Amino acid sequence: MNLVRIIIVRLATTIVTLLGAAVIVFFVIRVVPGNPIAMMLPPGATDADIARLTALYGLDKSIPEQFVIWLTRALQGDFGTSISLRQPVMPLVLGRLPATLELSIFALVLAVMIGGTMALTGTRFRGTRTEAGIDVANGVGLSIPDFLWALVLILLFGVLVPVFYVSGRISPSLDLPFVTQFYVFESLVRLRFDLWWDLLKHMFMPALALAIPLAAIIGQLLKQSLKETMHLDYVVLARTKGYGENHVILFEALRNAVLPTLTLVGVQFTFLIGGTVIIERLFSYEGLGNMAIDAVINRDLPLIQGIVIVFALLFTVINLVVDMTYAFLNPRLRHA
Amino acid sequence: MTAFLEIENLSASLKRQRVRMLRSVSLSVAAGEVHGLVGESGAGKSMIGKAVLGILPAALAIDEGEIRLDGEDLLAMRPADRRRAIGAKAALIPQDPLTALNPSHCIGPQITGRLVDILGWDKRKADMRARELLAEVNIDDPDRVMASYPFELSGGMRQRVLIASAFAANPKLIVADEPTTALDVTVQKQILKLIREMQARHGTAMLFVTHDLGVVSKICQRLSVLYAGKVLEQATIAEFFADPKHAYSRALLAATPKYTDPGSSLVPVDSSVTDLVAAEIEAVDEGWRLAR
Numbered sequence: 001m002n003l004v005r006i007i008i009v010r011l012a013t014t015i016v017t018l019l020g021a022a023v024i025v026f027f028v029i030r031v032v033p034g035n036p037i038a039m040m041l042p043p044g045a046t047d048a049d050i051a052r053l054t055a056l057y058g059l060d061k062s063i064p065e066q067f068v069i070w071l072t073r074a075l076q077g078d079f080g081t082s083i084s085l086r087q088p089v090m091p092l093v094l095g096r097l098p099a100t101l102e103l104s105i106f107a108l109v110l111a112v113m114i115g116g117t118m119a120l121t122g123t124r125f126r127g128t129r130t131e132a133g134i135d136v137a138n139g140v141g142l143s144i145p146d147f148l149w150a151l152v153l154i155l156l157f158g159v160l161v162p163v164f165y166v167s168g169r170i171s172p173s174l175d176l177p178f179v180t181q182f183y184v185f186e187s188l189v190r191l192r193f194d195l196w197w198d199l200l201k202h203m204f205m206p207a208l209a210l211a212i213p214l215a216a217i218i219g220q221l222l223k224q225s226l227k228e229t230m231h232l233d234y235v236v237l238a239r240t241k242g243y244g245e246n247h248v249i250l251f252e253a254l255r256n257a258v259l260p261t262l263t264l265v266g267v268q269f270t271f272l273i274g275g276t277v278i279i280e281r282l283f284s285y286e287g288l289g290n291m292a293i294d295a296v297i298n299r300d301l302p303l304i305q306g307i308v309i310v311f312a313l314l315f316t317v318i319n320l321v322v323d324m325t326y327a328f329l330n331p332r333l334r335h336a
Numbered sequence: 337m338t339a340f341l342e343i344e345n346l347s348a349s350l351k352r353q354r355v356r357m358l359r360s361v362s363l364s365v366a367a368g369e370v371h372g373l374v375g376e377s378g379a380g381k382s383m384i385g386k387a388v389l390g391i392l393p394a395a396l397a398i399d400e401g402e403i404r405l406d407g408e409d410l411l412a413m414r415p416a417d418r419r420r421a422i423g424a425k426a427a428l429i430p431q432d433p434l435t436a437l438n439p440s441h442c443i444g445p446q447i448t449g450r451l452v453d454i455l456g457w458d459k460r461k462a463d464m465r466a467r468e469l470l471a472e473v474n475i476d477d478p479d480r481v482m483a484s485y486p487f488e489l490s491g492g493m494r495q496r497v498l499i500a501s502a503f504a505a506n507p508k509l510i511v512a513d514e515p516t517t518a519l520d521v522t523v524q525k526q527i528l529k530l531i532r533e534m535q536a537r538h539g540t541a542m543l544f545v546t547h548d549l550g551v552v553s554k555i556c557q558r559l560s561v562l563y564a565g566k567v568l569e570q571a572t573i574a575e576f577f578a579d580p581k582h583a584y585s586r587a588l589l590a591a592t593p594k595y596t597d598p599g600s601s602l603v604p605v606d607s608s609v610t611d612l613v614a615a616e617i618e619a620v621d622e623g624w625r626l627a628r
Contacts, residue, residue, distance in 0.1 A: 127394065232435060233430055233431075233432060233435040233436040234435065234436050234437055234438040234439075235438075236391050236430075237428060237430055237436050237498075238438070238449075239389075239390070239419070240389045240390070240391055240422060240423065240426070240427065240428045241427075241449060241450040241454060242419050242420050242422060242423015242424065242450060242454035243419075243423070243449075243453065243454070244416065247453075252438055255440045256438070256439060256440055329440070331439070331440055331485040331487070332439070332485070332487050
């Protein structure tokens, strides 16, 4: 398989995925009860008013007709106007996307750090009480969902020991010099560590809540895979060369043991992003997920469609990154 | 001649089940000598090699005995010192070349790692040494091989690489753990010849684990016959093949297929012989249990 073919296949699947997601969402949100127009008008609006507004948003046509119109415009970059916010959909969605991306990536970094430490420690002290303790911690991390962790964290670090902020993305009192929506990144580039720290104090709890279940999965799977690798011939051979336990785990076993975990982390990361919808709501974090909930409550059909398309595109990109990392770590694929 | 490896009364058992796996094994290998360890599967021949190299599975514990490598008692050392001593003075030629090389590292570092990381060699000097060794094991293009990943090499090539790697630090002792069993028959012969040449050239002491008496007769000077972790007979090759002392050794020799007479049927080891051996082992264990 050469690179060009891989890219073509990948692009084709991406287009099919996006189209599929668009079709499903488009039809489902129109079949589900609830009328966006009724929510916009005050009580006592006449039938004529309702009809006029319905026609304005094109909702008087049949659903397939509406879809063709939407798709034609979407292909030209026009995703319509949000019904509830009365602004073009794409700028709204893209304005919120960076906040969610920063939160998700921070959560992923936390998950990898925590899960990786658990796995390495568990392997280093395998068969001891330390490993048993790590297994218990992983079990607890896995069996409690992210939104419950959010509540636990709010109680711990928001109420009992209030060290982190429980709501928002950044303190409103601060004056913001940002030109992009990537606040965390931009604050670092601008060397505004005060802003960066404030952002982190807001992001920490939602990110940790999202990270804990994933960390448990990584910890469990990577430990299992590491322990199996430790018995393999090349690891045993490395021991006879005089290498100690730590070196053997980190430099002989880890890289090979990471591969099966990596695939799963890619899949789980998309679940994590799905989790931001509820977590952002809980922490009043101004991201895409929070916007998605508002859009659904308001039956804001164009906005929901826009958000779903962006999420779908994001998931495809993540899968691509995972595949590329996989190829980078596995010499067999890299040189093929 | 000085003995590079001396094992005295080495006993090991499974920790949990308290099952004895090695029963007072004693043997010594002199410089330049190849000592064969033969026996059936599960007789403990590989285990002796693993005990010497400090890679016994965690479920096994050494109960008593001494392993002296180049005069130093390995079992009396602190674990970190023992590891270093083994890395500096001993090496393993593993059984399966397909699984014994790390798939995500290039060949070069897998040969030079011991020299650079453990023995503190200069990187460039270690690379030169690796190139030299690869040439010695008849690899035409050492530079290309050193930059290759294991999956790019054939089984025979990988075993050559592993042999080169074993000789990298000029070890006093090499444990060859059935080094030809996993290979293609046509390659087996070449690899065996190569191991013998390398061993002779470097004057290394070698512990050669195999179940193939034919191989033993070609490469070893002495051998130990093992059964259930006990040494039943120790002899020079000439003595053993001319006049095996133990009934089990005779049965083992009789069970060796004869390529000169393909029509002959295979002879199993007679149960009266294994019963005899079992009784001998029971007697040894009796003494062991009384001593506790």
